[in-house]
Amino acid sequence: MVRFASGIALAAVALAAIFFLPIVALRVVACVVAALAAYEYLEIVDTPIRALVLAVALCWVSSDTTLPPAQLLLMMALLWVAAEVLAADHSIAQATSGVFGAVYVGMPLGMLVAIQALQGWSATLLLIGTIVVSDSSQYYVGRMLGKRPLAPSISPKKTIEGAIGGLICATAFMILAGTKMLPFVGYGPLFVLGVLVVGLGICGDLFESRLKRAAGVKDSSSLIPGHGGVLDRIDALLFAVPPFYLFVRNIS
């Protein structure tokens, strides 16, 4: 019940933000979410919290539709790692995992706002809707038909049947809703996009489970009652955004 209520509240807040906030405000919201998610990530991987600024910075930059050159960002990452290793005497593994937090959390959240800036809320809702359909159809199909585990060592509850169910239902959703939301995009591209978004979404889900398993925690935090942390809620989205973003950029 708590899970249900907070789920509804979360969906309402997200929808209101997508419909009513101007792009600048959405960019700020994305940066706040990126900060929360990066905080959870850095706690899990036991890395100094200051790498959070990297995630927020990359989120802000990625949400701009006129991207700065990638080389500039990579150069900053290089300098960050060098400073962490040389000045703060951290291990290279620890220093690079701080940089990875920005790529993992900051970049996709920024791209999500850029999607809206480029093609309006029709595109944003199409992507988020596909992820929601994918998550829930995986859950229900898995519960009804699930037999063989998908990745027993990472996430014991996920099944191959659930993943296939999610792939079919959410790709169908992407094609059907896509012809309404982005009427100028053909069935072929929508199909490819659907498969990519769902497939990568499942990877994102497993990836986050693996992160938590390595650290021995169940939820990334307890920020959202009944749902765990911010990272638990957006894990699939983080992996699904980049291909959709590249597509939207291409048609804008």
Place this chain on the structure above:
Amino acid sequence: MSRDDLLAWIPPGHPDAALAREIQFDRLPVHVAVIMDGNGRWAAQRHLPRVEGHRAGIDAVRDSVESAARLGIKVLTLYAFSMENWKRPATEVGTLMQLLKRYLRSELETLLRNDIRFRVIGRMEELSPDIQDELHAAIQRTSSSRGMLFNIALNYGGRAEIVDAARRAMAAGVRPEELDEQRFASFLYTAGQPDPDLLIRTSGEMRVSNYLLWQIAYSEIYVTDTLWPDFRRRHLIEAVLAYQKRERRYGGISSPAVIGVK
């Protein structure tokens, strides 16, 4: 709006002022319809991608809308996107839609300031929901304007409009013997609006391209070689002047010239 209003808007000494003085303001076309063609060609001439042509076309839209309103034209209908345009690459259509959105956002104040009422003709319900939202907002915000009516044809097809009108007439339960031209016209997207007196097509093509097929029955057609992104106030005035030199007969014969009397 009037001659003085138009002249007050044109900077003194500007060549357009002399042209504007030639206009007979008592014989203005009431409704001007435009086929905005040549954005792609304009871009190709400059070795730019097609979308840059559409971007440049926005400036021509801005200039024409304000010029038409100042001139005292009552209805202006621009052909922005036909139902056949969906066949273009997704990149081009996606950009066009976002350009439309940006135009509406940036020009709403200008439309309101010039007392222009904004309307859409075409199958609007087939556009992206966020574009529809934007259009509805613009229609709503300008609904109390009393000046020029500015129609934009989006996802528009002349034949589709006639089919839609026939469907609406049938749905309204019109009996065959009740249906005449006037009644039928009241089911078109342009119900209540006068038919175009002048149809302008840019970029030299001599085609109607499924535009306002019913409404242009007696329109004077003016084709200019100017590409749409280059179309400005001067070209609109030139079109109006050319229109005023025409003799409109609506299928009748011209009144015989009386020699010696002026």
